[in-house]
Amino acid sequence: MKIVKRYSDDFKREVAELYLTSDLTQQQIADKFGIPGHASIQQWVRKFGGEFRTPVMDNPPKKPKSELPDTAEGMARRILELEAALERERLTNLATNKMIDIAERDLNISIRKKSGAKQSKK
Numbered sequence: 001m002k003i004v005k006r007y008s009d010d011f012k013r014e015v016a017e018l019y020l021t022s023d024l025t026q027q028q029i030a031d032k033f034g035i036p037g038h039a040s041i042q043q044w045v046r047k048f049g050g051e052f053r054t055p056v057m058d059n060p061p062k063k064p065k066s067e068l069p070d071t072a073e074g075m076a077r078r079i080l081e082l083e084a085a086l087e088r089e090r091l092t093n094l095a096t097n098k099m100i101d102i103a104e105r106d107l108n109i110s111i112r113k114k115s116g117a118k119q120s121k122k
Contacts, residue, residue, distance in 0.1 A: 005036070012044040019045055 019029055019041060026041045035041065069075045100111050 007035075007040075009048075013048045015041055016044045016048040020049055 015029060015033060015035070018024065019026060024032070029035070029041055030037060069078050103109065104111055
């Protein structure tokens with residue numbers, strides 16, 4: 001007969017917080033507290049982990065909005081930066097579409113939404 005251990009929510013929160021705020025692995029924490037397996041810790045982190053996240057953890061740092069350049073050189077440099085960013089996005093879009101085409105062809109599944117498809121009413 002397998003013995004199932006029950007842990008209080010306070011204990012689960014403590015373990016989830018330790019995992020999120022330390023460099024210990026889930027297995028190391030499981031060993032430290034005598035928790036059989038680390039799957040329980042994964043569930044606890046999913047359940048209680050949001051309580052310990054700071055806004056910095058949730059939102060990656062954003063590049064500050066740059067002011068409009070006031071010189072011709074600055075404007076030309078900004079245009080080059082924007083053109084490079086646009087080209088990266090264009091290539092990402094191209095690669096994504098190619099991946100979808102290959103998946104649809106090789107796996108014989110429909111991924112893209114068909115135009116004019118009926119929407120289910122709820």
